[in-house]
Amino acid sequence: MPRFSKEIYIALFALLGLFTHLALRFTNPSHANWPLLAILIAGGAPLLFDLLRNIFAGDIGSDLLAGISILVSLILGEYLAGSIIVLMLAGGTGLEQYASRRASGVLAALSKRMPRIAHRIDGVQITDVNLDELKVNDKVSVFPHEICPVDGAIEEGHGSMDESYLTGEPFQISKGPGANVLSGSINGETALRVAVTSLPVDSRYSKIMRVMREAEQNRPRLRRLADRLGAWYTLVAIIVASTGWAISTDPKRFLAVLVIATPCPLLLAIPITIMGAISTAARRSIIIKNPGMLEMIDTCRTVIFDKTGTLTYGKPSLTDVQTAPPLTENEAVQMAASVEQYSKHPLAASLLAAAKDRDIVLHPAESISERPGEGLTGIVQTARLAILSRKQALALGISTAVLPEPIPGMECILLRDDKYAAAFRFQDAPRHDSHSFIQHLGPRHQINRLMLLSGDREAEVRYLARQVGIDEVFFSKSPEEKLTIVREETKRANVMFLGDGVNDAPSMQAATVGIAFGPNCDITAEAADAVVLVASLEKVDELIHIGRRMRRIAMESAVGGMALSIIGMLLAAAGYLTPVAGAIAQEVIDAAAVLNALRMTLPSEDLHDF
Numbered sequence: 001m002p003r004f005s006k007e008i009y010i011a012l013f014a015l016l017g018l019f020t021h022l023a024l025r026f027t028n029p030s031h032a033n034w035p036l037l038a039i040l041i042a043g044g045a046p047l048l049f050d051l052l053r054n055i056f057a058g059d060i061g062s063d064l065l066a067g068i069s070i071l072v073s074l075i076l077g078e079y080l081a082g083s084i085i086v087l088m089l090a091g092g093t094g095l096e097q098y099a100s101r102r103a104s105g106v107l108a109a110l111s112k113r114m115p116r117i118a119h120r121i122d123g124v125q126i127t128d129v130n131l132d133e134l135k136v137n138d139k140v141s142v143f144p145h146e147i148c149p150v151d152g153a154i155e156e157g158h159g160s161m162d163e164s165y166l167t168g169e170p171f172q173i174s175k176g177p178g179a180n181v182l183s184g185s186i187n188g189e190t191a192l193r194v195a196v197t198s199l200p201v202d203s204r205y206s207k208i209m210r211v212m213r214e215a216e217q218n219r220p221r222l223r224r225l226a227d228r229l230g231a232w233y234t235l236v237a238i239i240v241a242s243t244g245w246a247i248s249t250d251p252k253r254f255l256a257v258l259v260i261a262t263p264c265p266l267l268l269a270i271p272i273t274i275m276g277a278i279s280t281a282a283r284r285s286i287i288i289k290n291p292g293m294l295e296m297i298d299t300c301r302t303v304i305f306d307k308t309g310t311l312t313y314g315k316p317s318l319t320d321v322q323t324a325p326p327l328t329e330n331e332a333v334q335m336a337a338s339v340e341q342y343s344k345h346p347l348a349a350s351l352l353a354a355a356k357d358r359d360i361v362l363h364p365a366e367s368i369s370e371r372p373g374e375g376l377t378g379i380v381q382t383a384r385l386a387i388l389s390r391k392q393a394l395a396l397g398i399s400t401a402v403l404p405e406p407i408p409g410m411e412c413i414l415l416r417d418d419k420y421a422a423a424f425r426f427q428d429a430p431r432h433d434s435h436s437f438i439q440h441l442g443p444r445h446q447i448n449r450l451m452l453l454s455g456d457r458e459a460e461v462r463y464l465a466r467q468v469g470i471d472e473v474f475f476s477k478s479p480e481e482k483l484t485i486v487r488e489e490t491k492r493a494n495v496m497f498l499g500d501g502v503n504d505a506p507s508m509q510a511a512t513v514g515i516a517f518g519p520n521c522d523i524t525a526e527a528a529d530a531v532v533l534v535a536s537l538e539k540v541d542e543l544i545h546i547g548r549r550m551r552r553i554a555m556e557s558a559v560g561g562m563a564l565s566i567i568g569m570l571l572a573a574a575g576y577l578t579p580v581a582g583a584i585a586q587e588v589i590d591a592a593a594v595l596n597a598l599r600m601t602l603p604s605e606d607l608h609d610f
Contacts (some may be wrong), residue, residue: 010043010090017043018083036079043086044070065234069258076255078579114184114205115149121193131200138196142187151203152194154179158370159190160345233562237261237569244573252579253572260568260582260589269557269593276600277550284607285533286543293513293529295554297547299494300513303447304486306499307454307461309535310517311438311468312428314500316347318354320425322404330358332422336414338363339378339385343370347412350426386415393420408459427463433610434468437537440610445544448493453482455503479503486510498540515540541608549607553600561593 017035024032051067066089073082117128121139131149134140139155142148148161158176163185175181181194184205200206241257274295278288288294308314321329337355340348341362355362365378365385375388388396390403393413402420403413414422441447451472454461461475474485483506489495490512497504497511505527508514516528517535532539568585571577577585 006046007090010046011087014039014043014083014087014090018087021080021083033079036083039083039086040070040074040079043090044074044082047086047089065237065258065261068238069255069261072255072258076251078255078259081255081259081579115147118149119143134196134200136196136199140194140196142181142192142194144187144189144191146187148181148183148185148187148194150181150194150196150200151183151198152181152196154181155193155195157190157192159192160188162186162188229558229562233261236566240566240569240573244575247573248575250575253575256572256577256579256582257569259579260572260577260586261565269561269590269597270554272594272597273550273554273557273600276598277546279601280604281530281543281546284539284542284546286539286546287531287533288529289531290529294547294550296494297496297513297544298445298551300496301447301493302449302451302489302495303441304451304453304489304495304497304507304511305470306497306504306507306517307452307456307464308428309500310498311434311452311464312430313535314428316350316410316426317429318350318424319409319427319429320407322423322425324402324420324422327416327421329422330360332414332424333358334360334362335380335383335385335416335421336387336412336424338380339365339368339376339387341365342368342378343376345370345376345387347410347424347426351424384417385421386418387412388415389413390423408463428460430464430467431535431537433537436610437541438468438470440541444609449489451489453477453485453507455482479506482507483510515543538608538610541610545607545609549604550600553597557593557597560596561589564589564592 017039020035021032024035048067048070051064055064066085069085070082070089073079073085116131118131118134119126119141120129120134121141126141134150140150140152144159154175154177156177161173161175161181163173163182175188175192180197181192182205183200183203237258241254241261244257245251245254274291277294278291281288305311318333321332323329323332333351333355337351337360340351342365363380365380368376368378370376375386375392377384377386379385390406390411390413393403393415394400396415396418398413398415398420404423407425408427410426412424412426413420414424438450441450449472450470451474452461452465452470453474455477456475458475461473465471465473474482477485482503486495486497486507487510490510494512496513496515497507498515498517499505499508500517504516508516508527508529513530514528516531517540530543532543565586568577568582568589572582
């Protein structure tokens, strides 16, 4: 795929041709028009072909007037004027397309991430084979830290897998014999033997790729600001030019009107404003991948949030310790962490972090055992300790009467000498700015609806929604279901979607504006219209303000420039401006519009309001 669009190459060719024309005017005047004719034929023809194709497709915008001007200038022999219009048309379109996201980049990132081979176990041999050679019930080995290539069930091995890219669950999931694994999940530190349960083409990861492809093909098309303004402006210009020609019977008066009517404020000022906004965003750690989103973000009236890693930090933390008297909280944490320091359990790191925060000294443990389905056991200072789930504790005969009431979140139970000692609760804590950010969206940005859309369990999603102040909640949703919900919402209003995982990528494609929160997932970044590199909701607010400021400055440049051009058109139609004078007047108008557009590059501190 070429780095630059066709329009960029045409603009560079036109620029070279204009310099050559100026040189020949002083050295060989009889050939001075040849470079201009080359520009009109080689550069203007492809642009006119694209314009005709758009017209037949019912897409009439600001480019149409420029196309008519190119044709008229060629017919009347005004080659220089036509060549300048080619440069403006190609250059403006090229600037707007530069840095735009390529749709195929998303699928390329998905394909690149997924392994192309699997380690198939043939007896005692391990053979690397292509994924399409695998069959159901084949055995494969997933090495430590590898991406799992298939959907399957573990036959041998005990470890953990990070499924957050696919399911939205924020934690590493313990895996042992009989546990299901998903293609695309990241294995931990232990090699696993996996039996294939579905063909790679039917795997969870492949389904996400198909959903992504469908989302790209049905992505809502955003009509550019320049097109919306240019549609009526083009009609006004043609009417004025035709009237002037009809009254005077002088075709040059028609050209004079079109020359001054050439929508340079639309073709140049708006792209320059957009590029200024892209630069401003980049300085604030925000990457704009689709410049069109800058025009739309301030028009969004519905915001849909993913949960994990977006409104939360994406990792569990110990939030509550319930103990059986006379055991204290610190004593319970000390016991549990002393055993967990030898474990790879997903919550071990959280318990160890809690012990460190409380300056608790750990004791050595003996007889550590962590068999699948039996929890973690060990001996600390002669006490037999076990850390297990509520379900496992009940299976061992612990009465529900001594256990605390279950609450949303993750939990583990500590037994000491086979008796209940403590319960530890964990939550994926909301970001410190989640509540204030969400609460300010309505009064400050006219957001009418706030929705939380997650693949997590109901209790956890509702718990977070109450914490941050969101009423509409969707939980346990697959990427396909998320995509359906986002599509339905975009039919009602412009939608902004914030997420950070592979499972969010299709929804980002379907939303009016998709924002990837954090740089951790290259696939989500490819799917998004913008990537917030710093995990802070304040940066999202800055992006909304940048889009609002860009839109305001672009409107000032475009509408102000067109208003001055309409005055010039009326003077040209009345015969007071020749084509040359009209070109000079248009240059003055262009300069004013461009200078105003450059205000977007000036520093601004007022880019967030919560």
